Amino acid sequence: MKHRWETTYITLNENRALPVSAVEEAWVAEAVRQAWPPVTPPADFVVALEQELLQEAARRQSIRQRFRQLAGFLGILGGGIFSLVGGMLLWRSWQQKEAEGTPRGNLAGVLAPAGSS
Amino acid sequence: MGEGDEYALIKQAQNDPQAFGELYRRYVNRIYNYHYRHTGNRADAEDLTSQTFQRALRYLRKYRHRGTFQAWLFKIAHNLMANHHRDRGRHPQVTMDAVAPLVTEKGQPGEALSIREETAHLLHVISTLPEERQTLIGLKFVEELSNAEIAEVLGRTEGAVKALYYRTLHYLREIMVEVESHEA
Numbered sequence: 487m488k489h490r491w492e493t494t495y496i497t498l499n500e501n502r503a504l505p506v507s508a509v510e511e512a513w514v515a516e517a518v519r520q521a522w523p524p525v526t527p528p529a530d531f532v533v534a535l536e537q538e539l540l541q542e543a544a545r546r547q548s549i550r551q552r553f554r555q556l557a558g559f560l561g562i563l564g565g566g567i568f569s570l571v572g573g574m575l576l577w578r579s580w581q582q583k584e585a586e587g588t589p590r591g592n593l594a595g596v597l598a599p600a601g602s603s
Numbered sequence: 604m605g606e607g608d609e610y611a612l613i614k615q616a617q618n619d620p621q622a623f624g625e626l627y628r629r630y631v632n633r634i635y636n637y638h639y640r641h642t643g644n645r646a647d648a649e650d651l652t653s654q655t656f657q658r659a660l661r662y663l664r665k666y667r668h669r670g671t672f673q674a675w676l677f678k679i680a681h682n683l684m685a686n687h688h689r690d691r692g693r694h695p696q697v698t699m700d701a702v703a704p705l706v707t708e709k710g711q712p713g714e715a716l717s718i719r720e721e722t723a724h725l726l727h728v729i730s731t732l733p734e735e736r737q738t739l740i741g742l743k744f745v746e747e748l749s750n751a752e753i754a755e756v757l758g759r760t761e762g763a764v765k766a767l768y769y770r771t772l773h774y775l776r777e778i779m780v781e782v783e784s785h786e787a
């Protein structure tokens with residue numbers, strides 16, 4: 487059984503406050519703006535920080551470029567090695583089959599008429 | 604410059620340092636202001652501004668155009684500022700020291716004084732608000748960010764930001780009405 491006091495009621499518009507008018511809102515806004523007038527940062531600080539940031543941006547750009555170049559080089563190198571190793575394995579496999587004398591790859595065995603041996 | 608143009612500039616800045624310089628020049632004053640307001644001193648504001656742009660540069664390639672660039676940048680600034688205050692073991696407080704004198708050209712001297720007192724009181728009340736609400740007020744009225752952008756900065760939903768904003772305004776109005784009734 488559910489007791490009444492277990493239910494939580496949410497009271498809407500608790501203090502029955504009137505909506506804040508646009509005039510009041512504008513007054514608060516104006517008061518705040520007047521209290522916090524814009525502060526201009528020192529010019530030498532702005533210039534020095536800009537130089538620092540541009541140098542940092544250029545450094546990052548250069549690192550990214552070098553990384554891209556390195557990645558490209560490693561990609562080509564890796565692809566080359568992979569092709570070489572793959573080619574060698576295929577050749578070796580073909581050689582093994584050749585040595586075992588399986589009919590595959592041995593045209594003589596395939597073309598010879600049955601019972602001729 | 605429109606949003607599309609800015610996105611083009613961001614895409615360019617991901618590969619071109621000079622384009623990042625253009626983004627920097629566009630936002631450096633606002634980011635500096637934000638940090639200055641929350642720290643109250645130039646040295647910390649400069650340090651945090653520098654860190655904000657260094658971090659933006661580091662993560663710019665991961666930037667995805669979901670919200671706006673300024674919201675993304677202010678989020679970085681906000682997180683760094685929170686870390687800064689956490690490391691120093693105190694809560695960020697928006698500084699209210701630099702209250703500019705209010706001058707009314709047409710009003711009576713007494714009227715000007717009353718407005719100034721009222722504003723000073725309002726600002727005192729704002730300074731007692733929780734940090735998140737102070738930040739919201741600053742982002743809304745000084746940086747003029749939209750609710751969606753503020754939501755991104757604070758890591759909340761847009762609906763939650765709207766609700767928090769109106770609760771804050773209601774609270775401020777209640778306090779100010781109370782003050783007026785005491786004075787009357």
